[in-house]
Structures are given as structure tokens and as C-alpha cells.
Amino acid sequence: MENGISRRKLITNSLILGCSAAASPLITPVTLASTPFDARLVVIVLRGAMDGLDVVQPYGDRQLKGLRKSIKAGEAAGAYDLDGFFAMHAALGDLVPLWKAGELGFAHAVSTPYRNKRSHFDGQDFLENGGSASSGNLTSAGDGWLNRMLTQMPGANVTTAFSVGRQRLLMLEGDADTSSWSPDSDMDLSPTAQALLNQLYAKDPLFSESAQVAVDLSAKMDGTMNARQAAKASALAGFAADRLNEDTRIAAFSIGGWDTHRNQNGALPNALEELSSAILTLKKRLGRNWDQTTVLAMTEFGRTVRENGSGGTDHGTGGAMLMAGGAVKGGKVHGQWPGLGELDLYQDRDLEPTADVRSYAAWALRDLFAVNRSALEGLVFPGLDMGSDPRIIR
């Protein structure tokens, strides 16, 4: 419910401030100066809790075998050996060239500070909000960390950050203006109809702000995809890349399908293939801009270390994050391995987190957009201790 507060706040704010967006005519195209940054950031929210232990498999840990019967790991399972200890799930095989080129890396045994309740929905809101309360309570503003970062970015404007797809992302909500669109959207209205609409929505900021963006973007793009095609991760990534090749510097979208309570061997590859195709689409469509790009893929929490009774895994704590892009110093699995022995586990069931997933994001923001450490630890991720620099950006 708490993210509802931020959305409301957003709307009441614009009411109080005299509806700046609502008062401006719908049909005015947005023309804005671009930011002084060349760096691009793509954040992918992996909804449903990705099993970090199966994606970046610690097959060098001798305990692993005894914990998982049907979910196999390592080269025997077709996985790609990364460093003699970790192996990458076979379904990410298409990303091997990126790993070899140093454009793909991971952080393991990471999590947000959220603990114990293991609710997807609270966990996701928490991940996107970026706060520090282990209870899962959001910060009082209830807005998103990527939005708060925008307020620290010189020259940021409404096109700087894009939320892609039909699903709204809390991560990008808050005081800074952002855009959102879906690759299949299109709205073909006559100028008269647009003027009438403008009149009709004048007093309702929620409607007028959305309509303004819709009119602007419809004029620019042609929506030839249908809704199903547009929901594919590669379509979202392709659309994001097109925006990033223009004035946009930050894009975010989500990929679902990670809640593998049963038959994980069958279910996880589907989600991984979506993720893999999103990353490869970004690389292809971004062309030379890929060199300036960082992709961070994060999930709300990890999954149980032990396989459950259905060939799957249940909600856990520590997990993995993925980083990719030409700007990334890849070829490495970052982090301190907690071990999988009985005494090593968190509450005798989960991977013990040894690092805060927010610290990796924070260091990336510092390197990409020159946000200073005190803003990162105080405003963007309030309460975070970034620790020492893991050097994930080239």
C-alpha cells in the first residue's frame, strides 16, 4: 500500500503546484536539451525472485550437490564454467561471448536489507524504493531510488529516464519527471479531438499528464506490434535502445517468470532466455552506444538453498545480480562467498547475504553519472554504507 502513497503524492503535488503539466497544451511537442552525460544505464527488475544459486552456480562449493537433487549445477548440467568455482546456467549460453569480452559480470550473495517475511510484493517495492528498513517498510516518501538519483543529475529532464512497458515501475516514480511508453502503443487523434481532450483533462493531472506523453510519443513512433509481442523482453529492450540512442540516458523495465516453486529445470530457462535476449537486443540495437552502457539486473530476493518437494525452490534471502554492457568491467563474479554449510546458511534455509545489492548500484551511479557518495548514501539509498569500491565500471 505504501507505494500508493508516493503515487498519490505525485498527483497531489502537481495539484498544489498549479498543474504545470496540465495547464500546458497537450499538443505541444516536447523539445528539450539533452543531459551532459554519454553514459547509459538500463535497470531490469527481475520479478518473482531469481534463484541466484541456479543462475550463477557455486558448483565449486562441495555442499551444493547434497542440497539439490534434481536441480543440477556445473558443467555436468551444461553450465558454462566462469572461474572454476562459479558456472553460468546453460540457458545463458548466448551471453558467453560477452563474458569473454569482459562485458558481463555478476555479484553473488547479495540482497536488499529486507528480511524474513519473504513477500514478493513487499520485496519488489522495497528493491525499487531503495530504503534500509529490514522490516520492508518503505521510506516516508515512498518514491523510487532511480527517480531520486535523477534529482541529483545535472540537466536531467522528462526524456532522460524512460520506463518501458505497460507496467509502472516504482523505481522511477517520484518528484523528477520521467517518461513511460510501451512499444505497441499508438494514439491517432485529429487536432480537434486533441484540443477537446485537452479541455476535458484540464482539471485532472493524472489524465492530462498521461495524455500529453501519449500524444507526444504517438506522433514520433508507429506502434505496429501487438500487445503480446510488445510484452517480450526483446521488444522492451529494443524500444529502450531506440530511446537511449536519442536523448534518454536511463531506461528501466521488468522481466517476470522467476518464481520457480516447481520444476525449476523446466521453468527457469524460459525466464533466462528472456533476460538473455533482452541483453543481446540492447547490445545490437545500441550499436556504438553499447560501449557507454551499463545494464543492471536485480531481483527482490533469492530462493531457498535446498530444493523443495516439487523440484523447485521457495522464497529465500541472498541471491545474485547481473551486470552487463560495454561500460562494465566484467569477466568477474564479485562478492564474498558465505558458504553453504549448515552453519553458513541464513536461518538454516537461505544463502546468507554478504553484501547489499544497493551498494553495487550506488557505485555504478557514482561512476556513470558523477553522483557523490554523500547523496548516494543519504538520498538515493538512505542509510546505505557503500563500503569499498567493487570497481564494476571500466
Next chain:
Amino acid sequence: MAISKTTLNIRFGYGIRVDGPNMSSVAGALRGVSVADPLDKRFARPSIIDRIDLYEEMQAARRNERNKVSGADARFKAVRNKMRSWAVEDAQAYFSRAALSEHGFKERMVAFWSDHFTVSGKNQRVTLALGAYTDEAIRANVGGSFADILKAVVTHPGMLLYLDQITSFGPNSAVGQGQNRGLNENLAREVLELHTMGVDGNYTQDDVRQFAELLTGLRVNGKGFYYDKRAAEPGAEQILGKSYGDRNGLKDVMAFLDDLAVHPDTAAHIARKLVVHFISETPPENLVAALTKTYSTSGGELTAIYKTLLEHPASAAPLGAKVKWPTEYVISTLRALGLAEGFAKLSPREVGKALQNPLQAMGMDVSRPAGPDGWSEAAADWITPPTLAARIEWAVEVAKTYGQTIDPRELVIEVLGEGASNELQVAVAGAESKWEGVALLLVSPEFNRR
């Protein structure tokens, strides 16, 4: 202040139907939840048993196809097409009932509980079960007690399949030991977190675990739901400080669900959710308190709770804090333009075309919510640039097709009553043609909010 007829029908129903009876009083709306519904017969759908049969038939046909049995290919295609058309007919029945019904509140409660106890069509088997789940677990219990609906949901194959309960076995049960199978926490967690106590409820990971052990034994076979003692974890479970499940099997599960249904955390969670759904994302606390009290004193009797909700002054307040879900938007449009009967008679092919793409574009893939928490209650989640564009595109198309002969000036008053703003009346009157006036009504904030 008594609730006006338009507020009653818009806030607690699917809006005013121009060519049929609407709810005219709170008493009538409440009666509608319990009286025999003539639409039950007209829109009766295949039972869960029929659906399980059909699924098994499909599986058999697929096996035969793999084994190159002659004629298997055609058989498989026929069964698969039947499965698809059942799903479309389910959707048509669901939308038609809401569009035609004079008991709009009942239909909205069916939608509310279906969402509260979300089953998402994550695979063919669950998708096929959906229509029966809605009618058998939800609709049949919408006027009972919360315990009735909870127990019906937790023992319905639709939910057992969706939240993986069918793959959960007591680790020390006969089946668990024999086949080396174990526990799956999914259903137990979501029942506590989403269906009853709420995520802020006073339960622990240990309660989830013990509850999951208690739930082992709930199974599905060709005859539907059954309890299999051989799959159930032996011994008692300690949940929320009380002991359950020493030797009575299903009775122990039901005893816990009965206790859970009247737990104070459940009362508070359900009360708040009702107010958030029907009134506002910032629910009036006096109404939440009143509902919580009725919930507790009545032991979760739904009709008593509904009565408190509908009679409370906060329910008569001006409309507009909420945005209609895309389903509500489409259904209220059918009612406002007199299209309900026509829609109910469409062919499955036309229904698929009329519903699926527009609703998806509006952000609602109706049979497939993203997770067991169901659809968002936040207005801002439904009015985004792409989803508002989809509403506008669809409304323009509908108005062009069906609004050529409707006088939009009268329609605005008929459909919105006292909620029709001056601006909207002026805009509609100033439209270049009738259908454009109708389109303006349909895209207006007043018609999209409730």
C-alpha cells in the same frame, strides 16, 4: 446523506445500464447478493470435473500424437480448440453477466473476491480451471461467511494447481518417504500474506512452514479435490500458538481455516481492502473501523459486512477517487451504450477480438494477473501514457461503431447523473458529431473514475 442511485450503481456496481434494470436502493443491492439469479442458468459453465476430463483428454491425445497413432493429430487439435473456446466462452459469460445483471453489487463482489483470491492462468491446465473456479469457489459463496469462501478456495483444484499445492507432500508422510518428495510453501504463504492476515499480520516464517505441513494431503485427481492421508505430514502442527492436525485429516485443516478466518488480523486486513477497493486508496479510517467491528462481531458474515459498507456515509460521498479497472471500464461502456445483450450473443471469435487485445493494451491481461496479489488498486497504475492511449483508442472505435445515433447530451446525464461536470457537458455538446460526443464521454475522467 443517503447514497444516490448513480453513486450506488457506479461505486458499487458496473455503472448505469441504459436498457435494463439497475440497482435502486441499498436494500435491493444487498438482496441481490443472495436471491436466486436467473442468469445462473443462462450462463452455466462446465464444472471443474468436466474441465479436468477435458484436460486429461488433451493429454491422452498428445501422447497418441507422439506415438503416431493414426487420427491422433486431428483429435489433439479438436480437443485443443475446445479448450480454447471454453476459455473464450468463460470470459464471455463473465463479462455478459456483469453487463446484463441488475445486481451489479453482487457482480462486483464476485470480481473483488476473485481478485482477492487470485488464480492466474499460468499454464493451460490452470487457465482451463479458471471459469469453474470463479463460479464454484467464489460466486457460490459470495453471500456466505469469509470462512466459507476461504475454505472453498483452499480446496478448489484451481487454487491447488495455481499455487503448487498439488506438488507439496509431507516429508515424513508415506508418499513423501516412498517417493522422496517434500514440502512446497507457496499456498501456505500466500494464504497468510494475501488472503487472510495480510503481510503486516502477526505470523512468522515458522507459522508458514507449519501451515504448509498442515496443508499437505490436499490433492487433485480425475474427480477433483480429495484429501490423501498418505501425502499428509503426520503429527500435530503448531500454528499461531495453537495445535492442529493430530489425526483428523481434512477436519484439522478446516479447523485452522475457521480460526484463521476470524483472526483479528484477518478482520482488519479484509476491512481495509474492501474500503481501498470501493472507496479510496486513502481509506476513510472510520469506515475501516466500522467494517472491522462488523467483521468481528458477525464472525466474518459477508452480508453483514456488505450492509455496513453500503450504509456508511463515506460510501455516499462524491465519486472519483478510484479509477475503474479495464474490465470495469469495458463493462460499464457496454451498459452505458446498450450493448450488453448484443455482446452476450457474439460468436467466440468476435468476443476474442473484442476483448483480448484492448484489455491487454489497457494493462489487464484478464486471465493472467502477474502474481497472486492480483490487480493494483492504485489509480496511477491504470492511467499511464500507454494504457490511457489504449482506453482512448478503444473508446473512439466503440463510439464510431455504436454511437452514431445516440444523443450524447442526454447520455451524459443518464449515465453520470449528478457526477456530470459542466465542462464535460459543454465539451460533449460542442462535439462535431454524435459519435464524437459519445467518445468524449467515454474518455472523460468522470466516466473512467468511480
